[in-house]
Amino acid sequence: MTTPLRFHRRFLDSLPGDADARSVSRQVHGALWSRVMPTAVASPRMLAWSRSLAVELGIEARMESQDAATVLGGNATWDGMEPYAANYGGHQFGNWAGQLGDGRAITLGELEGPDGRVHELQLKGAGPTPYSRRADGRAVLRSSIREFLCSEAMHALGVPTTRALSLIATGDAVVRDMFYNGNAKAEPGAIVCRVAPSFLRFGNFELPSSRGDHALLQQLTDFAIAQFFPQLGAPSRSVYEALMHEVAVRTARLIAQWQAVGFVHGVMNTDNMSLLGLTIDYGPYGWVDNFDFGWTPNTTDAQHKRYAFGNQPGVGMWNVARLCDALLPLIGDDERSGESALSAYESAYADEARAQFSKKLGIRIGDDAGDGELVQRLFAWLQKHGVDMAIFFRSLAQVLRMDELRELPSCVRAAFYGEPAKDAVEDGLSWLRQWRMRARSEASDVELAVTSLDRANPTFVLRNWLAQEAIDAASAGDASKIHRLQRVLQRPYDEQSGEDDLAQKRPDWAKDKPGCSALSCSS
Ligand code: AMP
Numbered sequence: 183m184t185t186p187l188r189f190h191r192r193f194l195d196s197l198p199g200d201a202d203a204r205s206v207s208r209q210v211h212g213a214l215w216s217r218v219m220p221t222a223v224a225s226p227r228m229l230a231w232s233r234s235l236a237v238e239l240g241i242e243a244r245m246e247s248q249d250a251a252t253v254l255g256g257n258a259t260w261d262g263m264e265p266y267a268a269n270y271g272g273h274q275f276g277n278w279a280g281q282l283g284d285g286r287a288i289t290l291g292e293l294e295g296p297d298g299r300v301h302e303l304q305l306k307g308a309g310p311t312p313y314s315r316r317a318d319g320r321a322v323l324r325s326s327i328r329e330f331l332c333s334e335a336m337h338a339l340g341v342p343t344t345r346a347l348s349l350i351a352t353g354d355a356v357v358r359d360m361f362y363n364g365n366a367k368a369e370p371g372a373i374v375c376r377v378a379p380s381f382l383r384f385g386n387f388e389l390p391s392s393r394g395d396h397a398l399l400q401q402l403t404d405f406a407i408a409q410f411f412p413q414l415g416a417p418s419r420s421v422y423e424a425l426m427h428e429v430a431v432r433t434a435r436l437i438a439q440w441q442a443v444g445f446v447h448g449v450m451n452t453d454n455m456s457l458l459g460l461t462i463d464y465g466p467y468g469w470v471d472n473f474d475f476g477w478t479p480n481t482t483d484a485q486h487k488r489y490a491f492g493n494q495p496g497v498g499m500w501n502v503a504r505l506c507d508a509l510l511p512l513i514g515d516d517e518r519s520g521e522s523a524l525s526a527y528e529s530a531y532a533d534e535a536r537a538q539f540s541k542k543l544g545i546r547i548g549d550d551a552g553d554g555e556l557v558q559r560l561f562a563w564l565q566k567h568g569v570d571m572a573i574f575f576r577s578l579a580q581v582l583r584m585d586e587l588r589e590l591p592s593c594v595r596a597a598f599y600g601e602p603a604k605d606a607v608e609d610g611l612s613w614l615r616q617w618r619m620r621a622r623s624e625a626s627d628v629e630l631a632v633t634s635l636d637r638a639n640p641t642f643v644l645r646n647w648l649a650q651e652a653i654d655a656a657s658a659g660d661a662s663k664i665h666r667l668q669r670v671l672q673r674p675y676d677e678q679s680g681e682d683d684l685a686q687k688r689p690d691w692a693k694d695k696p697g698c699s700a701l702s703c704s705s
């Protein structure tokens with residue numbers, strides 16, 4: 183016997199739902215959600231699940247039962263689940279796209295965990311909803327593996343993110359034209375159950391605002407404040423301003439953390455921006471191998487590079503501006519509040535980036551020009567020579583420990599793709615010497631400094647080629663690489679014996695292979 187689950191109905195009870203019960207694609211007005219059941223799949227099978235998350239949710243025992251794959255594959259519900267899809271809009275690649283909504287995400291319910299916290303459980307790929315437009319509401323195995331692994335890896339790195347409870351193979355085929363070149367083919371389908379305190383996005387606010395439905399906008403905003411930002415107080419004009427400020431700051435901090443770990447989201451549309459400042463909607467994301475601010479993993483963005491690594495901080499701010507625009511009707515259209523939220527974004531970003539890179543370099547980076555120059559010189563060098571980001575930063579602890587630096591240490595050489603050029607060696611050595619002197623002078627104890635550098639610079643990140651290897655194996659019926667990555671990425675900052683091959687730079691075969699260097703949005 184498993185204990186009964188406690189589901190809440192915050193969203194359903196506090197916010198207006200869609201009166202129309204049909205699940206056909208359509209525009210939904212005056213409502214923030216629509217009831218919709220997952221569509222049953224052929225033979226749901228659990229490929230992987232997160233024990234640590236299941237424990238947080240208090241459902242570890244249930245996850246061990248056969249029942250779990252049935253429910254998390256969308257073929258049944260646990261008592262208290264009342265599935266619905268949320269209605270939202272968004273700016274895609276800079277343009278207002280109108281209503282989007284959960285086209286293939288279905289929330290099963292809001293589950294209270296043993297510690298009293300409430301978590302939204304949502305299936306991604308569970309079949310069509312009123313928001314599916316012309317698409318099928320399904321997800322393929324490759325993108326589901328990527329979302330499952332990366333959500334949990336991000337959490338282990340300490341970066342705010344939605345979580346992933348389970349990865350289910352559906353047994354159904356899903357047809358996708360992966361390269362958008364007229365070669366559609368059947369691929370295995372899958373469903374991820376993702377979990378967050380809330381999946382509210384900037385786009386949930388933009389849609390009613392764009393339609394001039396200010397009453398609905400206010401209802402949603404008041405709900406969000408009461409549920410997720412109660413510390414701001416009872417809704418009022420100044421509290422709406424405080425909300426803009428708070429979301430701006432959380433978003434800025436999140437993106438500074440992405441920059442520090444080398445994560446490129448790939449599709450920072452406003453429908454993919456979490457109100458809570460979580461990483462959300464893992465699609466054609468990528469991890470920086472060779473350092474390159476101009477890199478985007480998303481083939482759809484290859485030309486304009488709107489969402490390239492170096493553009494993320496600016497795009498985050500642009501997105502916050504869209505949220506502020508959406509909330510303006512609640513504060514008498516006073517644009518100064520939006521401007522003040524954007525300056526809060528800028529300073530929060532600068533502070534968080536400074537804090538992150540202070541930890542990564544083991545020095546206290548201050549405002550003075552010399553500090554800025556030290557960091558900028560490093561970025562310029564990494565960029566010019568395409569040095570592997572994770573390996574380089576991880577090598578710093580070893581460099582700090584060395585007695586002297588006569589030549590470029592082998593642990594740093596290991597971060598080069600190919601033989602380093604003469605200027606790469608000279609400039610690298612000169613930077614490392616300056617940095618090392620500084621880091622040593624600030625360290626009260628070298629061994630302690632080494633440990634804290636290692637706590638700030640992960641050995642293991644979900645490089646694209648690693649995810650792709652797990653995908654290739656799983657597509658051939660072997661899920662063991664998923665499990666191995668899942669296990670190793672739970673402790674990204676620890677050296678783990680026998681796992682060195684997962685900490686290597688991108689191998690040559692992966693340089694131009696789809697899924698490793700570039701990904702399409704097709705998922
Ligand atoms: P994304 O680019 O994944 O954030 O998706 C943008 C919008 O398209 C969201 O409203 C999604 O719910 C919707 N969408 C993406 N893929 C599908 C699909 N296969 N079926 C239905 N809706 C989808």
Ligand code: MG
Binds near residue numbers: 453454463
């Ligand atoms: Mg999305």
